[in-house]
Amino acid sequence: MNESYFIDIRHLKKYFPIKTGLFNRVVGHVKAVDDITLGIYEGETFGLVGESGCGKSTLGRVVLHLQRATSGEVFFDGKNVQAMNSQQLRRLRQDMQIIFQDPFGSLNPRFQVRDIIGEPLRVHQRASANDIDKKVVELMELVGLDASRRNRYPHEFSGGQRQRIGIARAIALNPRFIVADEAVSALDVSVQSQVLNLLMKLQKELGLTFLFIAHGLNVVRHISDRVGVMYLGKLVEVARTEELFANPLHPYTAALLSAIPRPTPHRKKERIVLQGDVPSPANPPSGCRFHPRCSFAQEQCRKVAPELQIVSSDRQVACHFPLEYSEMKVLIH
């Protein structure tokens, strides 16, 4: 494995048992994250895209050890997160934080904003009330909030402002790694661009590493250095952002990209419309998980699951018959 990865995920699996009946017999597993190997460099933004149910949020949580992995390892700056004891983990928590999607559900309505943002400081640094207050003011100004409103409650803020509160809380301890789980998806366009600018500014100023999970592909394209595409618990393609959007190699990536409605009315192009729905992760198809919806599927795809293979530098794809560049051009344009 590459030594220079800051976050190094190896063969990570997260299975949720399906229990049924009186004795909670385990009848199967939902393979939310199924054998994912992935590396994130320090200071980069890694975008993770996929449809709902593909396991991208679970991956984010398992990487932060908010949920225990079924198997596999996560190395944070060379240290194995899974093998840590609770004391070590607690120290590590200061270095990794998460920003949630829902700016309504992720803030305690009974806490004043100063307490929401100050809580990590109180827990981890045992700072005095005075110091916490000073830091809260500093943080609120950094994320563009009016610090004189720190004695207010979350319901007195708009959606965009609440998301800024969530961001201020996440950066309170000067973390090095942040998982942004659909951090801008619930926001209106004009507010979304404000929050995206804030995230990019903070990354530059604080040298943060982001795992940016989202389903809005244009947003991911804008903010990410590299992008990984997930389908049914598997990583199907990893590439630098420009290359992925210009020449997707996996048929699923191509379909995903062509499905985005574009704000250009005159370009009535042919879309690749995938038939059917995403199958259940409890009972994934044999072989390549995408084969029932793939127009290029052949016999081999039904039998053998393709491995994620390196095709060029910084470029991996899990497909037996990756698209040729020329083929792709025909499909998209």
Place this chain on the structure above:
Amino acid sequence: MAEKLLEIRNLTSGFVTEQGIAKATDRITLSVEKGKTLCIVGESGSGKSVASLSIMRLVDYAGGAIFEGSIGFSGEELASMSQKEMIRIRGNRIAMIFQDPMSALNPVFSVGDQIAESLRLHRGVSRKEAWRQAVDMLRMVGIPDPELRAKQYPHELSGGMRQRVVIAMALICKPELLIADEPTTALDVTVQAQILDLLQRLQQELGMAIVLITHDMGVAAEMADRIAVMYAGKIVEEGTVGEIFDHPSHPYTIGLLKSIPGLEGARGEELYTIPGTIPGINQLPSGCRFHPRCAKAEEKCRQAEPLLREFRPDHQAACWLYDSGGGLGGDDKESEVKRA
């Protein structure tokens, strides 16, 4: 010019609150031609959903009311119609689909029964015939194995399938007008593409008009014949899809289009932003409602509210920049005239 199916004039609707009347839509004027698609675009709080509920006269049930204006629908006046008469039209000649398919469906009835219900109500057909048509409709909206699916309950279907069922329910009586309030917002992009394709195909087959409410400029670009941009209860710009995207003119529309990260071009640069947030309907600013966030605002914008005016063919805007009667700075106006 084609025949107008829906003509809304000076519609003001909203809610009576303790602080007085909150106008969610304020004297909006809109029209839809037969068989065409109008997209109402705006952010949350712009009043686009209340506008659609008013056309359906459902705003009465949401605790609101229509205060002023008229809603003409192929010769009939909906704004003053009694709810009893409205039942004849709602679900029959005008149908609606909502954002969240799960809460639009009744969990204790099979989807076939729910689709057949409006046929039995509006057309008085037999139970058997209604069921047969419901199954046909499910086939038409692209649900595989419709005979089996009709007997299933909403929880047995995926999100995309549920939205297809809701569409089948809305279209079973072959309405002349379909109102779709954010029909694809809760869906994934690949499913969204399926549903948008389906709506376009059904529109051609049934010849119905669509009012599509969305916050997504991309969806509007793909679906619309005309677009109306709403901001804080007002229509700020209206025109054909080509006009709106090629010559966006209201500063709000321009800002909205510029703040969307693109799929081509530069990445990672600072995005254009409109400062501030949309005001609540009980704390509207004076004059033009957009002026506190507008870079081009002048004294006049703070004092008087601009009206929606046609300043190019097929293109109207409510902005002093384009109001020939108004006196905003010469430079801007001249350049606009030149461009026009």
